[in-house]
Amino acid sequence: MIETVTVQDVEAARIALKGVARETPLRPARWLADKVGGPVDLKCENLQRAGSFKIRGAYTRMVRLSEEERARGVVAASAGNHAQGVALAASMLGISATVFMPVGAPLPKVAATRGYGAEIRFIGTAIDECLVAAQEFADETGAILIHPFDHKDIVAGQGTVGLEILEQRPDVKTIVVCTGGGGLLAGIAVAVKAVRPDVRIVGVQAAGAAAYPGSLAVHHPVSLASMSTMADGIAVGRPGDVPFALIDDLVDQVVVVDDETIARALVLTLERGKLVVEPAGAAGLAAVLDDPAAFEPPVVVVVSGGNVDPLLLLRVIRHGLAAAGRYSTLTVRMPDRPGSLASLLAALAAADANVVEVEHARADPKLHLDEVQIEVQVETRGPEHRDEVLARLAREGFHVTTG
Structure with a gap:
């Protein structure tokens, strides 16, 4: 028999956690509210002790x-x-x-x-x-x-997040929760559905480690053959038996998001929300960015953790900026003669693109003897500006590939 969890278990866990776990704040995310069409709050478990729920x-x-x-x-x-x-x-x-x-x-x-x-x-x-x-x-x-x-004790402890959400945002209509093995999602579902069965609860998984959609389709946990995602905190190959039974019964939907959208969500949370969030913790935000109309406000998005390696954060920020059309790597093949690089840089300056880094390559066997390959990393203001830059370079005769 698989142990189940009740709202009484979650309430008992809250008593046990008094003075141990912080009651983390809800912070409004106006930059998401504009897209959703109503209030969106972030439940900041990245500010919890030890950096996560x-x-x-x-x-x-x-x-x-x-x-x-x-x-x-x-x-x-x-x-x-x-x-x-x-x-x-x-x-x-x-x-x-x-x-x-x-x-x-x-x-x-x-x-x-x-x-x-x-x-x-x-x-x-x-x-x-x-x-x-x-x-x-x-x-x-x-x-x-x-x-x-x-x-069951793990699920009950995580469910205390749900009790806090109901107190902090009593009119909540949708709760979005990043999901790996399922303990947090299951616990929140138990706590919330017992009091407010009308609240829609949505789990979010990284596309490269999404064990729940296939498992829910057949109503039992199924292991993934492989996983690949930057969101290591939710990279779990098989749902847990205890949380799965609860999620199968109580959760309204589990959706998936790709790493590009997770990276973009992380950058926006850092830039607009002033919060440091790890990739796994940004998965719920990525789902809202993907399809804001699918989430009825008021929405609470659980930001599950902020423990991110600074080196990974650098890579994710660059990846997120690229996904948002704000950072591009342009590769240009052109004649290897004086003035070629200057003409390329002049064209980029005229298009108002900021050059971050320039690299030359002459030894590539695919190049002709009189050719050079120049790789330029540029900052742009967004997808439209990036497309304008590429169009201008094409008009001026430059053969550009992007990466």
Whole structure:
């Protein structure tokens, strides 16, 4: 039998979390409200302790362990946010913690997890491999596995986000939740639907790691053969049994978004919302950007975490700017003679495009002996301006490819 979760479980978790988890704020997103046609608020779990909602579920699970279980220690598997939540909860409760993380996990998440006192072991490249290793460690040592999403206490803890949303925005009509294994989405659905069954709840997955749509179609969890997304925090290959049963019953829809839209949403949240958000945390925002008319206001979008590697943030910002038509790489083949580069730069200046970087290539075997390939990175004001720049270069005889 799969354990279920009730709103009473969520309310009990809220009592247990008093003084532990922050009641994170709702912040209005007027830049999204204009598109939706009504109020849009961001539920800022990126401002939660340890940088994400995960402390809610991890502490709820661990505070209920017996003294004998606490003495055996805990083990977890995580790409970063659950690791930090478990490590922080363990340090607060005086429990030793071991965390299995994928090779290549974001360095700031690794450093923060260590900083909370957990022992880290690296294995594999995906959370599913880490889960297998964590379960084997639990079997061998007797440590208690703190699953990132597939346990009723975890789901109940995450559901406290839903209780806060109902208090902070009583007239909410739509709640949008980024989704990996499903613990956050399931918990919010339990909390909200018990009180306001009319509220539409939408889960959002990255297209490169979308296990829920196919699973919901057949009403049981189905594993993905492979995953590829920048949103590592929601890259989970198989829905959890506990959250899946709740989501199948309570959630109105699960949609998918691509990495380009996630990157664009992250840039807009940074630029317009003044919030640092990781790619997984921006998935809900990406869904609203994709199809604003599909979300009846007032809308609350859960921003689940802000633990992003600065190097990844640089790449995502550039990717997001490119997706928004504000940053382009232009490759131009032209005669290798004095004045060629100057003519190209003059054309770009006349089109009001800002040149960021220029590179020459002469050794490409595809080039003729008297040719040079110039790669120019330029800033533009948006898709229309980018198209104007390309059109001007074409009119002046430049052969341009974009990337």
